[in-house]
Amino acid sequence: MPLKVLFVPILGDGHINPCIGIATQLIADGHRAVFTANDVWRPKLAAYGIETVELANSNVTDDGAQRMMSLGIIGGASPIEKARLESGHAEFWTKHAQYMDTQLAGLLPAIRPNVIVVDQLVTLPSVVLSGIPCVWCWSADPLVMLDDERAPPGLSGLSAAGDPRLWHEFRQMVRDVKREKWRAFNDWVVGRGCEPLPEHCFYSPSRYLHIYGYPLELDYQDIRPLGRNYVRFDNFQRTERHMTFAVPPDLAAKPGALIYFSFGSFCAVDVQNMRRLIAILAKSPHRFIVSMGPKHKEYTLADNMWGAKSVPQLSVLPLVDLVITHGGINTVTESLYFGRPMIAMPVFGEQYDNAQRLHDKGFGIRLDAYKCSEEELLAAIKTLLNDKALAERLAEVSQRVQTDNSLAKVSQLLEDFVQNPRKYID
Template sequence: MANKKPLKVLFAPILFEGHVNPCIGIAMQLIADGHRAVFTANDVWRPKLAAYGIETVELANSSATDGRAIDTARSSQSMVSFGLIGGASAIEKVRLEVNAIEFWTKSVQYFDTQLARLLPAIRPDVIVLDQLVTLPAAELSGIPCVWLWSAGPLVMLDDERTPPGKSGLSATGDPRLWREFRQLVRDVRREKWRTFNDWVVGRGCEPLPEYCFHNSARYLHIYGYPLELDYQDIRPLDRNYVRFDNFKRNERHMIFAVPPELAAKPGKLVYFSLGSLCPVDVQNMRRLVAILAKSPHRFIVSMGPKHMEYTLADNMWGAASVPQIRVLPLVDLVITHGGLNTVTESLYFGRPMIAMPVFSEQYDNAQRLHDKGFGLRLDAYKCSEEELLAAIETLLNDRQLAERLAEVSRRIQTDNSLAKVSQLIENFVQNPHKYID
């Protein structure tokens, strides 16, 4: 940072782990490079962020959502009530998305009011957003804005040359199915989009592109997705989109060792996590645990917010949440919901995956892993005992896959793309027009 003015970077993420964690990874790199990182947060997240040495500015709970957008257990219950966590298919969940859209747009309207109040006092040099819809307060501030996409590259940019986001359709599949899915999304979103667009325009912003909840041309977009999985060979990106392999945070303040009672047992070691939200479906967690109990292998389980409501088998150890970055280097296989952080972090460590998506971009990530041969996609609700146990054995015994993954891991760790994020943000602040018109 010699001869450079340190930047004050404000992070404004959705307060879910899947959105906050990549922001932490970027913030830690910025801090290491001499910049200052500040998060909008609440009393749930303030102590967690403090453990990483990150400053926070306080947000009030949203009266519009009764705090639901900031509490994992209640937020996941909302997802269940919307039908987004459950056994419905990806296309069925599009039809169920209406209530979720209303929930998110109301939440962001409340947050926008707070952000407009906070910005004059914070006076950041740049804002990093990790949101699902636009924040007029940020757009109208005149401050350079970076949009971090934790929702995956297909959600980030809808392009006719790729499958639609949240569909789980294959990039080598039938484009007619892509068109049908896109049309359904437009039909479902139409009225909610019009209402939200009217509010955005009423706040003084330009109208949004049709059916889109943000104006992509106004931001530098960054996303974490390994080169081996990305779609840039199908649809190249404009200069205001920059890919990183991952936004993996460090967890130096956390320690983890395999518990002695599990370490003493035979078998390979498998990490089983459906993320922070999906395990709220206790009935399905019980079903999957009962299947895994019949495996000769051992399991570390991230049990989720309802961990007290089900019991693990003798070949397992688990907790409400586990320090994933510390666990992944120790295991031989990952069973995951296909969340973006878990996928990118597992490839960082070269681990094969069984992906069992539940909602949103998880479907896309699971299908991409399957198509690219880095894992297998199964249905989280309908997979049979035979399918799941056979998939575990298939991946654990695939030597060729292990070698490919080791090569991917070496490339990702050698490239260390996250180390370049500070320079990118510095360049963007100094010359935004290099990236956006």
Template sequence: MLADGHRVLFTVNDVWRPKLAAYGIETVELAKTNPTDDAVLDMDRSAHFIMSFGKIGGASAIEKIPFEANTAEFLTKYTQYMDTQLARLLPAIRPDVIVVDQFWTLPAVELSGIPCVWVWSFGPLMMVDDERTPPGESGLSATGDPRLWHEFRQLFRDVMIEKWRAFNDWVVGRGCKPLPELCFRNPSRYLHIYDYPLELGYQDIRSLGHNYVRFDHFKRTERDLTFAVPPVLADKPGKLIYFSFGSLCPVDVANMRRLVAILAKSPHRFIVSMGPKHKEYTLADNMWGAESVPQIRVLSLVDLVITHGGINTVTESLYFGRPMIAMPVFGEQYDNAQRLHDKGFGLRLDAYKCSEEELLAAIETLLNDLLMAERLAKVSRRIQTDNSLAKVSQLIEDFVQNPRKYID
């Protein structure tokens, strides 16, 4: 948007302001009003909240459904905080379009009457629940037993229905229309943009409305960042593997130590994104790591990715044609991992229960799968040649000028 001459303002907390400023992006700082606000906006503290809920841990996806009640309370506080902030900021900013990356609806945005684009940083099963596909966060296969889908949805409903009713009452009390049952947003009111590679999508199972537009990736451009294989690894034998569990999952230090101990027995080399608790565990001799690494630079150098299955890592790894061992921990990671497995672009393993033999064997299997490597190379060429991301600005401009074209 900036490159096309538009003025772009980000509402951010003080953690993100200097990061965006480096890219020349204007920011409007969110006000701090109480300790809860700080907690929901801080990544490290958010990770501990999520772990305390039980979402980060060795339970299965269906066993974690009862914890969704705690997540709902957390998201309610966050949404109400953001709503208060935007009710204050929007009249002063007076934007032509609002772009949000949210789980739940913001009444201040709906009541403003300003066209809104909802950018999804989560997989499509969480974006739209559809009986033709597995439920989001379930990790169930699209080719699996629909009775298991129904069981998961029913358990989710039993846990969340009262939380939804309370949230819906608040939304209506703010002056908005009621929400669809068990849905925490009014999806028909927005242009939805999401990233999911064509090869992983569910277009063969369901179609979405014309207000849903898919892109293969939202790959970041990390300007002024370079990366070379560290000397401690450069002269050692073996393939080069990237191990990242994102920003939140590494907060479970005990499991990170367990996985590092297994990977220490591999003949290959590892670049590790260690996460916020990087000082609380030690890497093995065949590894190098840091709290965070420039992922885009690293992915272009490695032969294999071991990931939690977060949407950024999945889409960016496919951009570079890298096979993945997906070890989901919570949320839509389960869905992404299963989809990779089903479509033949990687293997899904249990992040907490996989054995040493399973993980080490999976590494060798993927490194030696030449047919998978060919398929991934083809996907990578298609995505990089298509360059669909360049069309985002034009799409948003068209939506602002012709909203009825996208919203009935």
């Protein structure tokens, strides 16, 4: 039976793009995909054949980046220093949830989906109260998805091979910072008619089927196996058949390896740091394709570079030899899909975890986005480009991921879940 699947993502590239990957697979398999969206995203979604319902909302990508700059979340502070700012972050997402909850309470009776896919950071009572089967799609790393004492805490960037005492200290500090915000949020959820949330948690993990995109080679299931309501995919990668890219002739004519440099739609708003990194990369003998971000008009690239506000990443990655990234999950999973080594320079949030995991597993090098020296960055480029053994390992990972094509199984999973939710949730 064809399903009508409602997607409720946060309106930012890092959240919507994975949902597009899932939706396009569902559409190809004969299902309907409907997104809650605004005027910014509606035409972009239409290019993939995705239906939308109106959601009055601002552009979270732009507003969110500026907000995080003002809070100090985007900047040179350490993960633990930024974690102390989580109270303000939690307050923002609480207000966002309350807004979304009001919107959905009015929309759900008219849409009447068979299943809802949410990509949010906190629970939405209207979804819970609807009684409609719900899948939580995680466009964050597995440590953010599930806090488990057997693994490092999410957002910490601490190594899975590190000292568990440091895990405990970080985890406890975050709980202390968020405690009052959690209590207020829980009171609101209960007031809406839902059951109380688990302590320290802004949603009830056991209520949902969770799906997440993280390659087996990076996952943490070796140290903390997951329950049956968690299903891993290697990625939620979309196809961009309507977008093409060719290396500009001037750049193609220059010598050296071809390197892709992207700090995503958020981290690139720190123009001062982008200028610093561009000045270092200008001294490299290699060539760079740069995704410059929303403030692309405020800095200039060097002669060995070409860039634009945004570039079609999935068309660029097959052409390059190395990726310099902030460590966002989409770039990490997409780079591994194409077998590309990475220099991961995390700026905030789950990027720290992804960068450390790449480093620990030997698929790249983690550097400090704000403190790395010219010598460190240029040496890391040289090291990775010359590592033939790593190139062979990455080619094997790429072949496995592409051959398995795990996303092709998502339609069957959702069909099964709708027909038999108890198979996944007690």
